[in-house]
Amino acid sequence: MGRWQPDARGRLQQAALELYGERGFDNTTVAEIAEHAGLTKRTFFRYFADKREVLFSGAQELEELFVSAVTAAPPAAAPLDAVVFALDSVAAMFEERRAFAARRQQIIAANPELQERELIKLASLAAAVARALRARGVADSAAILTAEAGITVFRVSFERWVDPRNERPLRQLMDESLEQLRGVTAAGA
Amino acid sequence: MGRWQPDARGRLQQAALELYGERGFDNTTVAEIAEHAGLTKRTFFRYFADKREVLFSGAQELEELFVSAVTAAPPAAAPLDAVVFALDSVAAMFEERRAFAARRQQIIAANPELQERELIKLASLAAAVARALRARGVADSAAILTAEAGITVFRVSFERWVDPRNERPLRQLMDESLEQLRGVTAAGA
Numbered sequence: 001m002g003r004w005q006p007d008a009r010g011r012l013q014q015a016a017l018e019l020y021g022e023r024g025f026d027n028t029t030v031a032e033i034a035e036h037a038g039l040t041k042r043t044f045f046r047y048f049a050d051k052r053e054v055l056f057s058g059a060q061e062l063e064e065l066f067v068s069a070v071t072a073a074p075p076a077a078a079p080l081d082a083v084v085f086a087l088d089s090v091a092a093m094f095e096e097r098r099a100f101a102a103r104r105q106q107i108i109a110a111n112p113e114l115q116e117r118e119l120i121k122l123a124s125l126a127a128a129v130a131r132a133l134r135a136r137g138v139a140d141s142a143a144i145l146t147a148e149a150g151i152t153v154f155r156v157s158f159e160r161w162v163d164p165r166n167e168r169p170l171r172q173l174m175d176e177s178l179e180q181l182r183g184v185t186a187a188g189a
Numbered sequence: 190m191g192r193w194q195p196d197a198r199g200r201l202q203q204a205a206l207e208l209y210g211e212r213g214f215d216n217t218t219v220a221e222i223a224e225h226a227g228l229t230k231r232t233f234f235r236y237f238a239d240k241r242e243v244l245f246s247g248a249q250e251l252e253e254l255f256v257s258a259v260t261a262a263p264p265a266a267a268p269l270d271a272v273v274f275a276l277d278s279v280a281a282m283f284e285e286r287r288a289f290a291a292r293r294q295q296i297i298a299a300n301p302e303l304q305e306r307e308l309i310k311l312a313s314l315a316a317a318v319a320r321a322l323r324a325r326g327v328a329d330s331a332a333i334l335t336a337e338a339g340i341t342v343f344r345v346s347f348e349r350w351v352d353p354r355n356e357r358p359l360r361q362l363m364d365e366s367l368e369q370l371r372g373v374t375a376a377g378a
Contacts, residue, residue, distance in 0.1 A: 145342070
């Protein structure tokens with residue numbers, strides 16, 4: 001009757017990432033992850049519904065952080081500024097987990113099924129940000145356009161940030177992408 | 190030994206959309222679609238791999254149209270202007286098929302699995318547009334940001350356009366979304 005294991009969750013995540021990286025996601029079983037972490041399958045399923053969830057269980061947390069930051073942005077902030085305000089919090093959270101994020105990204109990039117799942121999570125994140133903007137009084141289509149632009153900035157910067165050759169902080173890369181976006185949309189005006 | 194059926198493809202699509210609309214996508218079989226179109230299952234499979242493909246077989250055509258228009262945009266056009274140039278061609282193509290597009294949209298909106306497939310197709314479209322922009326000499330992340338912005342403009346306008354209450358042309362709605370995007374990204378500058 002599984003007694004509490006100190007940081008079982010973190011150990012399972014760590015073990016899963018190692019095995020996914022070595023053998024590939026498809027060739028790793030839950031039993032192997034549990035064994036590698038020195039835990040039981042039963043413990044695994046107390047924390048994760050399946051082996052894919054090890055990679056995506058953070059999505060809910062990310063969405064909540066994003067949405068609460070958009071909601072907490074100064075009332076006078078323009079829609080995109082409210083999203084930029086949220087990107088600050090998100091960048092700070094990720095800076096503490098760069099090794100995990102980089103490893104996870106590599107595993108996802110190697111597997112089309114995981115890429116599709118990631119895409120769906122990002123779309124759901126964009127929809128949640130759009131709802132948070134609408135709650136701030138932003139009109140429907142402006143909210144969607146702003147949220148999608150913000151998530152694209154996030155995605156593009158994130159990919160550059162986890163690149164092994166990168167040494168710059170995520171926040172700085174986000175600022176750069178944001179400037180680029182402003183440049184791109186202003187160019188044809 | 191199936192002789193050629195005049196517009197079998199179109200008849201199958203028409204029949205499928207009717208049945209998906211009446212019974213739901215999940216409750217419709219290929220046999221029923223073929224029967225409704227006055228054709229055989231064998232003929233169905235000559236045109237579509239499965240019942241989902243009836244809804245997504247146009248994605249390839251849309252991608253080709255988009256990419257070739259981006260490629261054909263005047264060499265001096267700014268990245269976003271090249272995408273706007275492509276939106277013109279895309280809007281013209283869709284104006285001829287509004288009834289089909291609207292019906293298809295309703296069916297997809299009613300089914301989460303189809304929504305995911307649509308999302309993946311749109312992401313693949315955005316990636317193809319980004320590649321076409323890179324081929325024009327646009328830098329990597331600017332190409333992605335521009336392509337994603339263009340696809341978001343397309344998606345937002347498209348959803349407004351297929352709304353039964355809408356009477357405005359797709360091109361006009363695209364222009365409006367584009368102006369909105371420019372406004373949104375300029376606001377915080």
